[in-house]
Amino acid sequence: MTESDGPNSEQRQYWNEQTGPKWVSMQSFLDDLLDPLGRAATDRLGELAGKSVLDVGCGCGSTSIELARRVGENGAVLGIDLSRPMLERARELASDAGLDQLSFLETDAQTHRFETKMDAVFSRFGVMFFADPVAAFTNLRGAMRPGGTLSFVCWQAIQDNEWFMAPLAAALEHIPPPEPPAPGAPGPFAFADAERVEGILDGAGFSGVEIADHRQELGLGKGLPLEEVTELLVRLGPLNRLLQDASAELIETVTCSVGEAIRPYHVDDAVRMSSASWLVRAVA
Ligand SMILES: C[S@@+](CC[C@H](N)C(=O)[O-])C[C@H]1O[C@@H](n2cnc3c(N)ncnc32)[C@H](O)[C@@H]1O
Incomplete structure (x- = not known):
């Protein structure tokens, strides 16, 4: 069996063909947006100097670069991901940063046979997509x-994330709601239920599971005009999926509504909306 036939082949295709190139084109917007949440999860790893860290679902690599700075030249960071285009961007960014202690690998976190034992494992929104989460963990x-x-760090329910919900609610004035995903199906909100996350980590043999409720206002598109932030939001996540086969006319209508919906949140230099995520920590 080749890796492309593995248990996460659907996700591999999704993150290589559709969404990976899009994330690459939106990389700096997404990194600015997610940076405070990634840092909150990184801080919970404690002192990292000289340590080895695995960054799971590292995407375009900004968290791996931050981890590599924290471990220093006596440490090591390995970023792994299924998405070739995102890893290409990660390698470009890393070579600009000149960090010899950082490397990347295209592989499936659920099935890869790791040869060395890491001191820590980290992820910013990269662990909610496994076909079999207990096997993966x-x-x-x-x-x-x-x-x-x-x-x-992983998302709480979509309803608790204004930055997902406000644009989506505006779009649903024009398009029928999507079929709700099966509970726990791989996707951005698969870990919304904290009890389920605890059960998965217990089942995978971790101990001392701690799940902290993390609420934070996010600043979307700092310094960008509202029109640009609106277009980026329409191309992102659940909304993007809903509009996949929509006509140019419908996309235009939805974009106008989303723009109006987020206008009140445009304060100073960014669209400021609330987010809810879980900061999860456990011991191997
Ligand atoms: C929401 S993105 C987050 C990317 C990055 N961590 C960030 O915060 O910018 C999820 C990432 O997880 C990766 N991913 C999904 N399933 C994976 C798996 N089984 N093994 C490795 N990476 C996976 C995707 O390719 C994607 O890059």
Whole structure:
């Protein structure tokens, strides 16, 4: 069996063909947006100097670069991802940063056979897409030294994330709502239920699971005009999926409505909306 036939082949295709190139084109917008949440999860790893860290679903690599700075030249960071285009951007950004302690690998976190034991495993929104989360986290625990720390950030329910919900509600004035995904199906909100996350980590053999409720206002598109932020939001996440086969006319109508809906949140230099995520930590 080749990796492309593996349990996450659907996600591999999704993150290579449709969404990966889009994330690359929106990389600096998304990194600015998600940076405070990634930092909150990174801080929960404690002192990292000299340590080895695995960044799961590292995407375009900005979190791997930050981790590489924190471990320093005596440490090591490995960023892994399924998405070739996103890893290409990660390698470009890393070479600009000149960090020898950082490397990347295109592979599936659920099935990859890791050869070395890491001190820590980290992820910013990269662990909610596994076909079999218990198998994936069991595999990741196997990549850690006993006592090593796992820290990741994942979304709470879409209803608790204004920055997803406000644009989506505006779009739903013009298009029928999507079929709700099966509970826990791989996707951005697969870990919305904290009890489920705890069960997955217990099932994978982690101990001391801590799940913190993290609420934070996000500044979308700092310095960009409202029209540009609106277009970026329409191309992102659930809204993008809803508009996949829509006509140019419908996309234009939805874009106008989304623009009006987010206008009241445009304060100073950014669209400021609330977010809710879980900061999850556990011990291998
Ligand atoms: C929402 S993006 C987050 C990317 C990056 N961590 C960030 O915060 O910018 C999710 C990432 O997880 C990756 N991913 C999904 N399933 C994966 C798997 N089984 N193994 C490795 N990476 C995976 C995707 O390719 C994608 O880059």
